[in-house]
Amino acid sequence: MEIRGLAKRYATGETTVIALNGVDLTAEPGALIAIMGPSGSGKSTLLHVVGAMDVADEGEIVVGGRAVTALSRSELVEYRRRIGFVFQRFHLLPALTALDNVLAPVLPYKVDFDKDARGRELLASVGLGSREDALPSELSGGEQQRVAIARALVNDPFLLLADEPTGNLDSQTSAEIVELLLEVRRARGMTAFIGTHDALVASRCDRIVRLLDGRIVDEVEVPRGLEPEAVLDRITRVEST
Ligand SMILES: Nc1ncnc2c1ncn2[C@@H]1O[C@H](COP(=O)(O)OP(=O)(O)OP(=O)(O)O)[C@@H](O)[C@H]1O
Ligand SMILES: [Mg+2]
Known part of the structure; x- marks a missing residue:
């Protein structure tokens, strides 16, 4: 996937907010990329535009040699269908069981x-094989996020977009969710973008892209072969400079 010159503005009354200001990014198939940056830097906007939930004002996203802006209506539907989304607040339907939540995208x-x-297979793969009939209110935050991850996989996505997937979880559960995302990526080889404030999450990705005011200000490969603590230490040092 090639992202070129992506710009997105929001008009709010008198003022215009520049959410993305010329983002260029190449994601090799299977890459796991962390999108970091302070609040308001454009992380969610980038994920929404890449997922065609929102439309850029400028620039393009090229997938498999084709610009997303050039897709027909039905191709765009198919493009969206093949993207898995995971959100901070899980967004499960409260009246549906875990199994039906996973199936919600395909039910109609x-x-x-x-x-x-x-x-059932997906729930088992996220460690919830025995909780198929549980309602979201009967599941812990970490378990709800596992259901959401299973749901994101139901259409066999080529791309997984996660917006602060651990934002509502304690650090132990966050670590488990990251490991699950890594496992999912390993098993399926999809490309994944994870918007996150969490250095621990970022330290487990292949690459960290840092946004500031809608621009990429830093892009680093996560060093291989280091202990997670050492990676974390490097990232936090960059963060505080
Ligand atoms: N629908 C919208 N209408 C108006 N402004 C918006 C809208 N969505 C985002 N913005 C603005 O665009 C900028 C980027 O927002 P975005 O949500 O992408 O940031 P973020 O990096 O995800 O922040 P956070 O870490 O708080 O989630 C912000 O200034 C935000 O106020
Ligand atoms: Mg955000």
Whole structure:
């Protein structure tokens, strides 16, 4: 995926907020990229635009050699369908069981797989094989996020977009969720962007992109072969300079 010159402005009354201001980014297939930066720097906007939940004012996103802006209506629907989203607040439907939440994206559609079997398999793969009938209110935050991750995988996404997936979780649970995301990426080889404030989360990614005022101000490969603590130490040092 190639992101070129992406710009996004929001008009709010008299003023215009520049949320993205010329973002260029290349994501190799299978790359796991952390998007960091202070509040308001454009992380969520970038994820929304990449996921075609929002439209850029300038620039383009090229996937498999094709610009997303050039896709027809039905191709755009298909593009969105093949992207998995994970949010900070899980966004599960409170009246549905874990299994039905996982299946929610496909419930209204005809698909070429056994929905029920797929849902059960995905729940098992996120460690919730025995909680299929639980309602979200009966699950812990970490478990709800696991359901949300399973739901994001139901259409076999080529791209996973996670916006502060650990923002509502304690540090132990956050670490477990990151490991799950890494495992999912390893097993499926999809590209993934994770917007995060959490240096621990970022330290487990391949690359860290730092935004400031809608621009990329820093892009570093996470050093391989270091202990997680050492990576974290380097990242935090950069963060505080
Ligand atoms: N729908 C909107 N209408 C107006 N302004 C918006 C809208 N969405 C985002 N913005 C503005 O765009 C800028 C970037 O916002 P964005 O949500 O992308 O930041 P962020 O990096 O995700 O922040 P946070 O870490 O707080 O989640 C901010 O100045 C924000 O106020
Ligand atoms: Mg955000």
